Amino acid sequence: MNTPQGLGELNVDLNIDNGDFITFYGDSGAGKTTLLRILAGLTNPEQGYIEFDGQVWFDSQKNVNLPTGQRKVGFVFQDCTLFPHMTVRENLRFALTPKASVDIVDKWLDVMDLKGFENQRSVNLSGGQKQRVALARALVNEPKMLLLDEPLSALDIDLRLKLQDEIVSIYQKTKIMTILVSHDISEVFKLSGKIFIIEKGKIVKSGSPQEVFVNNNLSGKFKFTGEIIEIIKEGVVNIVSVRIGNNITRVVATDEEIAGLGIASKVMVATKAFNPIILRCEKCDSS
Amino acid sequence: MHYDLQPLLLSLKLALVTSLILLVIGIPLAYWIAFSKSRLRYVVEPLVSLPLVLPPTVLGFYILLVFSPKYFLGHFLESAFGMRVAFSFLGLIIGSVFFSLPFMVNPIKAALENFPVSLIEASYVLGKSRRETLIKIILPNIKSALWVGLIMTFAHTLGEFGVVLMVGGNIPGETRTASIAIFNEVEGLNYDTAIFYSLVLMMVSFCILTVFYSLNRKQFKIF
Numbered sequence: 001m002n003t004p005q006g007l008g009e010l011n012v013d014l015n016i017d018n019g020d021f022i023t024f025y026g027d028s029g030a031g032k033t034t035l036l037r038i039l040a041g042l043t044n045p046e047q048g049y050i051e052f053d054g055q056v057w058f059d060s061q062k063n064v065n066l067p068t069g070q071r072k073v074g075f076v077f078q079d080c081t082l083f084p085h086m087t088v089r090e091n092l093r094f095a096l097t098p099k100a101s102v103d104i105v106d107k108w109l110d111v112m113d114l115k116g117f118e119n120q121r122s123v124n125l126s127g128g129q130k131q132r133v134a135l136a137r138a139l140v141n142e143p144k145m146l147l148l149d150e151p152l153s154a155l156d157i158d159l160r161l162k163l164q165d166e167i168v169s170i171y172q173k174t175k176i177m178t179i180l181v182s183h184d185i186s187e188v189f190k191l192s193g194k195i196f197i198i199e200k201g202k203i204v205k206s207g208s209p210q211e212v213f214v215n216n217n218l219s220g221k222f223k224f225t226g227e228i229i230e231i232i233k234e235g236v237v238n239i240v241s242v243r244i245g246n247n248i249t250r251v252v253a254t255d256e257e258i259a260g261l262g263i264a265s266k267v268m269v270a271t272k273a274f275n276p277i278i279l280r281c282e283k284c285d286s287s
Numbered sequence: 288m289h290y291d292l293q294p295l296l297l298s299l300k301l302a303l304v305t306s307l308i309l310l311v312i313g314i315p316l317a318y319w320i321a322f323s324k325s326r327l328r329y330v331v332e333p334l335v336s337l338p339l340v341l342p343p344t345v346l347g348f349y350i351l352l353v354f355s356p357k358y359f360l361g362h363f364l365e366s367a368f369g370m371r372v373a374f375s376f377l378g379l380i381i382g383s384v385f386f387s388l389p390f391m392v393n394p395i396k397a398a399l400e401n402f403p404v405s406l407i408e409a410s411y412v413l414g415k416s417r418r419e420t421l422i423k424i425i426l427p428n429i430k431s432a433l434w435v436g437l438i439m440t441f442a443h444t445l446g447e448f449g450v451v452l453m454v455g456g457n458i459p460g461e462t463r464t465a466s467i468a469i470f471n472e473v474e475g476l477n478y479d480t481a482i483f484y485s486l487v488l489m490m491v492s493f494c495i496l497t498v499f500y501s502l503n504r505k506q507f508k509i510f
Contacts, residue, residue, distance in 0.1 A: 042408050069414035081409040085427045094423070095413045141413070 010034055010045070010201040016194075018053060021171050021178045023192035025185075031201040032181045033078075036147050039179070040075050041068030053144065074138030074176075076151045080130045082122035088133050089118040095140045108136040111173075112166070128159040132166070139170070146178040152187065157246060164190055185213065185225045185266055186245075213268075223270045224249075228263055242269055293460055294468035295487060301376070301451075301464060302444040305383040306391075309440050310433070312384070313391035318421060320392070321399035332396075336389045343386060347453025350382050374456035379464070382450040390439040398432030399425070434503040438496060445492055 010031045016022055024032035037043040039050065041057065044065060050058040057066045082091050092105045109115050112132045122130055131151055138146060148167070152160045164187055171178055182188050188195055189209045197205040197212060205212050226244035233239075238258055240251045251269060261267065316335070320328050338346060354361040354372035364370045372378040402425060410420040426433070448466040455462030457471065465488045472481035 040412060042412070068408075068411050069416070072414075073412065075409070075412045077405050077409065079405060081403075081405045083406065083409075083424055083428075094415075097414065137413075 010038075012198070012201070012203055014196060014203060014206070016177070016179070018177050019175055020194060021180070021192050022194045022196065023180045023182055023188045024196050024198055025182060025188050026198035027183060030198045032198045033149055035198065036075075036149050036179060036181050039145075040073050040147055041066065041071050042075075071145075072141070072143050073145045073147055074141070074143035075147045076131070076134045076138050076149065078150045078153060080122060080127075080134070082125075082130055082133055082137070084122055087119045087121055088114060088125070091122075091133060091137055092140050095137045097141060100141065104140055108140055111170075112136045127155050128163060131155065131163060135167070135170070139174070139176070142174075144177065146176050148178065148180045150181050150183070153182070153184070160184075160187070167191060189213070189225070223268055225266065225268050228261060228265045228267055230263070231258060231261075242267060244269065291468075292487075294463050294465040294484065295491065297376075297460075297463065298445055298465040298488070299491070301379055301383060301447075302441045304380055305387060305444045306437055306440045308380070308384055309387060309391040310437060313388070313395055313436060314426070314433075317392045317395035317399055321396050335392050338386050339389050343447065343449025344453050346386055347382055347450040350378065350385065350450070350454050354378070354381070373454060374458055374462060376455075376461055378454040379451055379462055382454045383444045383447060386447065386450050387440045387443045390443050391436040394432045394435045394439070395429065398429040402429065431503060434499065438499045438503070441499070442492065442496060445488070 012031070012035060024035060026032050034043060038045050038048070038058075044058070045060065047060045048058055049060070050056070052071075055066075056064055057071055058064060082088075083094065086094060089105060089109070092108060093102065096102070096104065109118055112135060114129070114132060114136065117125065117129060117133075122133070125133065134151070151167075152163050155163065167178075167180075168191060170176075180188075180191060182191075192209065195206065195209055195212045196203050224244045226242040226249070228240055229243050229248065230241040231238050232241075236254075238253050238255065240253045240258060240261075242249050242251060249269060316331075320332050320335070341349075351373055352358075354364065356362050356365050356371070361372060364372065370377055372381060406424060406428070407420055410424045411417075415423070446466060447464070448470065451462065451464050451467055452470075455464070455467065457463050457467050463471070465484055469481050469484045469488070472478070472484065
């Protein structure tokens with residue numbers, strides 16, 4: 001596979017239960033998208049074995065390679081892959097198998113809140129609308145597995161949060177096995193039951209969001225995840241500005257605490273040693 | 288003064304037939320060159336562009352040679368179908384198809400090579416075959432390239448001279464296209480007729496090209 005450092009190797013061995021919502025988490029180039037594409041059948045590994053629900057999809061030793069179209073997976077790509085010459089409705093209709101009823105299209109237009117947009121082409125839709133159509137199109141055929149390749153990474157945070165909720169609600173309604181690829185910690189925390197952390201082509205850790213991310217040395221009362229947007233040195237301490245959701249928090253940190261961290265580093269901000277205070281907040285943002 | 292519109296009609300007929308044949312041949316050929324994993328495409332690709340390099344008269348001569356009744360292909364055509372390539376409209380078609388091949392194939396090939404892979408993959412994941420993907424997803428989104436190929440082929444064939452002269456033999460009503468007819472009239476010092484043919488050819492060509500280009504503008508423009 002191609003990594004920022006050049007050609008790397010993807011070496012993975014995992015078991016997932018049907019009906020689970022799992023996430024592949026890791027940096028760019030770690031191999032998570034490649035892994036997803038291999039599952040979908042868009043890329044083939046040199047060596048490997050893939051079995052789903054008793055059906056062998058890929059076996060390099062026996063030269064078995066079920067074409068992607070026959071694996072019945074739904075795939076949502078990272079960039080917009082709606083067919084530009086078709087309206088929303090036509091995009092969904094195209095996805096249907098010949099035997100399926102056309103009413104399914106209307107049902108999904110409803111579920112994804114797209115009524116009123118069905119005759120628009122993708123060029124006239126917003127980013128959020130496009131990804132909702134992409135999701136609907138992936139689900140219209142009732143696939144056995146839903147593969148999401150960083151579907152929300154191009155959206156702004158408010159939209160991202162809203163669509164995350166929609167993904168959760170779809171999962172709860174359909175109970176379809178879902179694999180999400182994401183590099184957003186908060187997204188991963190919120191959505192998935194099990195996380196596989198992939199680094200340099202290997203799975204380095206797996207488990208529930210709590211097990212995998214939380215450093216148990218820290219017994220704080222609050223934990224937030226965010227990213228550093230500014231570090232200013234002031235005398236012997238550093239003032240670190242961290243973006244948490246839509247808010248920016250300033251934290252004082254020593255040189256040791258910020259060793260190895262820089263702008264855009266993902267960090268966890270926690271409180272300890274005192275009781276938080278509760279204040280009424282009329283104008284608080286729900287994010 | 289005898290103004291005969293036949294050469295003009297012959298030119299238009301040749302251009303139309305050639306363009307349609309090349310549309311049918313060109314799309315699969317361009318698709319194969321763009322997407323095939325076979326190494327053969329490294330040979331076919333330059334071969335397709337070869338007519339651009341060859342002098343038209345040379346190309347015409349090669350066609351006469353290949354289809355000569357002295358050799359297998361020409362002999363077969365003559366005995367089985369009674370068809371003769373030299374000095375016939377059929378010969379003109381064959382010559383034009385080879386000569387204008389790169390004009391149709393190259394724009395389509397370029398559009399296919401630049402076509403977003405993710406759209407094709409999205410179609411495959413939905414279970415659609417390669418054929419269905421080509422017809423329903425790819426072609427509608429490269430309409431611009433298809434029009435360009437059509438326009439270039441049509442225009443190029445209208446103006447053809449060398450191949451037509453070699454293969455056609457300047458037979459009135461059969462192979463005397465407008466370009467040949469103009470040359471004829473100039474040689475025969477009938478400048479008025481030559482000018483008439485030239486003007487009409489230019490005006491007709493200009494009108495047709497204008498229509499083609501404006502239709503292209505209304506088509507769905509992509510990438």
